[in-house]
Amino acid sequence: MSGALPFIVRRLLAAIPVLLVVSAATFFLGRYAPGDPVTVRTGGKATPEQVERIRKNLGLDDPIPVQYVRYMAKFLRGDLGESYRRQGRKVSEIIFPKMWVSLRLNIVPFVLTYLIGVPLGIYAALKRGRWQDPTINAVLLFLAAVPTVVWMPLLVYVFVLRLKIIPTVGWNGFLSPSIILPIVVLTIGSFAGVTRVVRISMIQVMGEDFIRTARAKGLPESVVVTRHILRNSLLVLINGIIGSLFFLYTGSLFVELGFGIPGIGRETFEAISGRDYDLFMALTMIGAISFILANLALDIIYTIIDPRIRYS
Amino acid sequence: MAGELALEAQQQAERQRTRGLSPTRLLWRALWRRKIARVALMYIAFFYAVGILAPLLAPYSYKAQNLDNVRAKPSWEHPFGTDRLGRDQLSRVIYAARTTVVITVITTVTGSLLIGPALGLVAGYRGGWVDSVINRVGEAVSSVPDLLIIILLAATIGPRLNNKVAEWYDLPVVGPLLKEGYASIFVVYVVLSVTSWVGGMRLIRALTLSVRNTDYVLAARAAGATTARILWRHILPNISYIIILGVAASFGVVALSEIGLSFLGLGVRPPTPSFGTMILENFRARDLDKYPHLFFIPAFFAVALLLSFNLLGDALNDVLNPRTRYQ
Numbered sequence: 001m002s003g004a005l006p007f008i009v010r011r012l013l014a015a016i017p018v019l020l021v022v023s024a025a026t027f028f029l030g031r032y033a034p035g036d037p038v039t040v041r042t043g044g045k046a047t048p049e050q051v052e053r054i055r056k057n058l059g060l061d062d063p064i065p066v067q068y069v070r071y072m073a074k075f076l077r078g079d080l081g082e083s084y085r086r087q088g089r090k091v092s093e094i095i096f097p098k099m100w101v102s103l104r105l106n107i108v109p110f111v112l113t114y115l116i117g118v119p120l121g122i123y124a125a126l127k128r129g130r131w132q133d134p135t136i137n138a139v140l141l142f143l144a145a146v147p148t149v150v151w152m153p154l155l156v157y158v159f160v161l162r163l164k165i166i167p168t169v170g171w172n173g174f175l176s177p178s179i180i181l182p183i184v185v186l187t188i189g190s191f192a193g194v195t196r197v198v199r200i201s202m203i204q205v206m207g208e209d210f211i212r213t214a215r216a217k218g219l220p221e222s223v224v225v226t227r228h229i230l231r232n233s234l235l236v237l238i239n240g241i242i243g244s245l246f247f248l249y250t251g252s253l254f255v256e257l258g259f260g261i262p263g264i265g266r267e268t269f270e271a272i273s274g275r276d277y278d279l280f281m282a283l284t285m286i287g288a289i290s291f292i293l294a295n296l297a298l299d300i301i302y303t304i305i306d307p308r309i310r311y312s
Numbered sequence: 313m314a315g316e317l318a319l320e321a322q323q324q325a326e327r328q329r330t331r332g333l334s335p336t337r338l339l340w341r342a343l344w345r346r347k348i349a350r351v352a353l354m355y356i357a358f359f360y361a362v363g364i365l366a367p368l369l370a371p372y373s374y375k376a377q378n379l380d381n382v383r384a385k386p387s388w389e390h391p392f393g394t395d396r397l398g399r400d401q402l403s404r405v406i407y408a409a410r411t412t413v414v415i416t417v418i419t420t421v422t423g424s425l426l427i428g429p430a431l432g433l434v435a436g437y438r439g440g441w442v443d444s445v446i447n448r449v450g451e452a453v454s455s456v457p458d459l460l461i462i463i464l465l466a467a468t469i470g471p472r473l474n475n476k477v478a479e480w481y482d483l484p485v486v487g488p489l490l491k492e493g494y495a496s497i498f499v500v501y502v503v504l505s506v507t508s509w510v511g512g513m514r515l516i517r518a519l520t521l522s523v524r525n526t527d528y529v530l531a532a533r534a535a536g537a538t539t540a541r542i543l544w545r546h547i548l549p550n551i552s553y554i555i556i557l558g559v560a561a562s563f564g565v566v567a568l569s570e571i572g573l574s575f576l577g578l579g580v581r582p583p584t585p586s587f588g589t590m591i592l593e594n595f596r597a598r599d600l601d602k603y604p605h606l607f608f609i610p611a612f613f614a615v616a617l618l619l620s621f622n623l624l625g626d627a628l629n630d631v632l633n634p635r636t637r638y639q
Contacts, residue, residue: 033468145619
């Protein structure tokens with residue numbers, strides 16, 4: 001473990017240029033976009049003098065690199081700025097409640113993804129060469145081929161309009177029937193990937209020499225599976241988590257828009273199309289930072305759990 | 313054990329039969345032997361043929377409105393019915409296939425066939441700072457979900473590009489095409505290309521690294537071959553089948569992204585049909601209840617295409633990684 005700390009520090013430092021590239025790209029793209037934030041802010045009703053004054057107050061007349069540095073300085077102090085569309089409201093005031101909604105929306109699909117995906121992957125691998133394995137694979141391929149934007153109307157049609165089992169869609173809190181379809185849509189899309197990763201990893205480990213040795217020395221099959229195969233093959237799940245997070249982020253943007261859920265994905269989309277500079281900068285930056293940190297954390301966990309990897 | 317011996321004998325026979333065939337040929341043969349892969353390939357071929365021949369196949373214009381006959385049920389005159397503006401839905405589905413065909417082909421050719429492999433070759437062969445810059449940018453692109461980048465680009469440079477393209481309307485040949493709605497297809501293409509090169513770049517870089525120090529490359533260098541010649545004549549031919557695989561894999565991804573982007577209203581602009589906009593237009597519960605066919609028919613053709621790409625990718629994987637095969 002002696003090498004762990006310098007390794008973590010090195011990885012953290014390596015994340016800085018990536019963050020700079022992401023933040024600069026976001027900032028310059030945002031400023032390059034057509035449409036004027038002042039017009040958005042005033043609804044186009046201000047006189048030219050007023051517009052001039054607002055531009056000056058917001059610092060929009062300075063060169064863009066200067067604006068970028070000023071923005072980053074504020075960002076690092078935790079000041080995310082103000083929304084342009086909803087006057088006078090702080091960005092942090094807007095986004096944290098939305099994040100909370102998205103978190104509650106995504107937590108169940110995230111847990112379900114692994115709760116279904118891992119056992120199913122193990123089962124498929126153990127049933128390899130029989131009918132169960134290809135059948136599971138075929139079903140998963142089909143589920144994964146249907147995009148989120150098709151799942152939503154499809155399920156609404158069946159469960160809301162025809163069978164009338166679920167009354168409405170939309171956001172009525174965490175514990176309401178209307179959260180069922182969003183959860184189903186998000187889970188369907190992401191557990192297939194986990195199942196495949198687990199299956200392939202299991203099969204690869206099952207072919208290793210040390211498994212043959214374990215069987216040869218007369219260990220019961222249950223011990224071989226749980227102690228030797230599972231332990232070695234479930235390591236890949238740590239890498240798989242980042243993929244599921246990407247998937248849930250993407251999926252929940254569509255689900256929030258499609259089902260009218262006031263979460264972070266919908267807010268991101270609306271901020272970008274509404275040219276709400278500070279709002280979407282904050283959303284993109286927070287998103288990028290979370291993903292970079294998640295990647296980093298998983299890397300570190302992986303290195304600590306797997307003794308074969310050295311810190312270099 | 314007997315099974316393993318039999319397997320070995322089988323592999324021996326396989327090697328005998330396939331001696332002298334290129335990896336690409338072998339891949340095709342192995343694929344064609346699988347029934348599911350064959351069905352998938354046939355549907356893909358059908359879809360692309362329909363897309364390419366759209367002007368010949370479509371019974372009506374995709375934008376001819378008939379406000380007296382909106383949201384009609386399927387009939388002999390309009391086999392898929394008509395949409396909310398009375399446009400023939402069959403013709404719109406055919407032209408939506410064309411949109412998918414154009415976008416998948418040009419994006420994949422650029423991202424997975426040109427930019428990705430080119431950067432991968434250069435990064436892997438040159439190494440040093442070139443390698444780190446390319447990798448850093450790739451890392452930045454892949455550190456956030458593609459969709460976030462795609463939305464950001466589509467919303468910011470999208471409108472500018474659209475305006476720019478409008479200036480080219482008077483050009484010969486290209487002008488009328490752009491006027492027909494291909495301007496927004498061009499925007500989608502640019503946006504998707506930004507994210508589609510990273511995977512290919514990494515794969516080709518790793519492969520290039522692995523062949524860079526093989527004897528034949530060293531021999532070529534000793535004989536005085538230039539870097540470009542070594543890359544083009546010695547390294548590229550040895551890894552070309554991997555590039556083909558990357559191309560095949562990215563078709564499905566690009567098709568899916570286009571549908572998502574158009575669904576968000578950031579992709580292909582009306583009146584040019586796209587599966588994404590067709591799904592969006594018939595998405596609301598009220599419309600779905602009364603006119604389900606307007607949603608289900610286009611959705612069926614789009615899903616069948618995505619499923620075919622998935623099945624094909626799965627079959628390719630199966631052929632290349634026999635260890636995880638399903639038999």
